[in-house]
Amino acid sequence: MKKIAIIAFAGFIGLTSCVSKKKYTALETQNTQTEGELSTAKMELASCLDKQKASKTEVDYLKSVNYKLLESNSSLSTLSAQESANLEKSLESLSQKERQVKSLQSALNKKDSVMFALVSSLKGEFIAADDEDIQIEVEKGAVFVSISDKMLFGSGDALLSKDAKDVLEKVARVLNNQPDMEVMVEGHTDNKAFKDGAAIKDNWELSVQRAASVVRVLQDDYSVDPARLIPAGRSYYTPVASNDTKEGRAQNRRIKIIILPKLDQFFNLLTPPAATSVD
Numbered sequence: 001m002k003k004i005a006i007i008a009f010a011g012f013i014g015l016t017s018c019v020s021k022k023k024y025t026a027l028e029t030q031n032t033q034t035e036g037e038l039s040t041a042k043m044e045l046a047s048c049l050d051k052q053k054a055s056k057t058e059v060d061y062l063k064s065v066n067y068k069l070l071e072s073n074s075s076l077s078t079l080s081a082q083e084s085a086n087l088e089k090s091l092e093s094l095s096q097k098e099r100q101v102k103s104l105q106s107a108l109n110k111k112d113s114v115m116f117a118l119v120s121s122l123k124g125e126f127i128a129a130d131d132e133d134i135q136i137e138v139e140k141g142a143v144f145v146s147i148s149d150k151m152l153f154g155s156g157d158a159l160l161s162k163d164a165k166d167v168l169e170k171v172a173r174v175l176n177n178q179p180d181m182e183v184m185v186e187g188h189t190d191n192k193a194f195k196d197g198a199a200i201k202d203n204w205e206l207s208v209q210r211a212a213s214v215v216r217v218l219q220d221d222y223s224v225d226p227a228r229l230i231p232a233g234r235s236y237y238t239p240v241a242s243n244d245t246k247e248g249r250a251q252n253r254r255i256k257i258i259i260l261p262k263l264d265q266f267f268n269l270l271t272p273p274a275a276t277s278v279d
Contacts, residue, residue, distance in 0.1 A: 118143050118178055118259060125170035134167075142260035145171065146240075149210070149253040158200065158209035160217060168214065171257060172222030178259070183218075184230040186256040187211035190249035191236040208233030214255055 115138050122136045122145060133148040152164040160168075175183055187207030200206045211231035218224040241248035 114178070114261070115141070115143055118174065118181070121174045121177065122171070125174060142258050145257040145259070147255045147257070148250070149255065150250070152214070152255055153210060156194070156198075156200065156206070158206060158213050160213050165217065165221065168217050169222055172218050172224050175218070175224050175228075175259070176222070179225065179228075180262055181259050182228050182230065182262050183224070184232060184258040184260070185211045185214045185218075186258065187214075187231075187233045188238060188252060188254045188256060189236050190239075190252045191243040192249065203235040204233055206233075207235050210255060214257075 119136055119138055122143070126134050126136070133151050135144075135146040137144050147167060151167055152160055154161060175181065187210035189203040189207050191203070194200055194202055194206075200209065208231070211233055215226075215229045215231040219226045219229060236243065236252060239248075239252045240254075241251040243249050243252060
């Protein structure tokens, strides 16, 4: 009986030892598996961290690029705004210049119309006159009336002849109808010298005295406003023909009446009349 008990106990002990070893082996296997999974998880975690770091770097780069793009776009917007402002200023300047050109052209057209009317009036007055003695033309924005000295003066003299007043009366009639015109009277001579002791010293004096004589008659006899009159002597320094021939010298001896708009009157043409308000 005792022997049987001992055998049974030994078997129990052996059974117990056998079960514990299996569990141990199973646990060890499970542990090994768990360590492998943990190692794999660590590797995956490390990979994820690397990817996260790379992603963060990429995000930072993209943010930087985006910021630069926004900054560039802002600069472009500012530049575009500045260019737009400059363009508007340029267009406004061009528009203003265009208006000025149109205003100037209108003024020139008006002046040309006045000049045409003036020439027509003068030619109407002298329609019967010899073309060689009186010439009327428009040049450089002014009307020029050239009158031969034989219609006005004696040879080498500054005193007006009787026939001169008939000529100057016609000129004065046209001038008085154009009160906004200035009138320059130029005396021109040939180059013939004066004798010593003559009443007139030289051609400078003769040209000035002849211009003054014409101006005086226009003012005193025909009521042309003296504020409009300008006498001038040119001597023989602006000839229209050669002084080497008798015919040429005759052409150079002349009175030249230059009729031109007053500068202030011309500039008034450039300024449009102010608009009047109606109450």
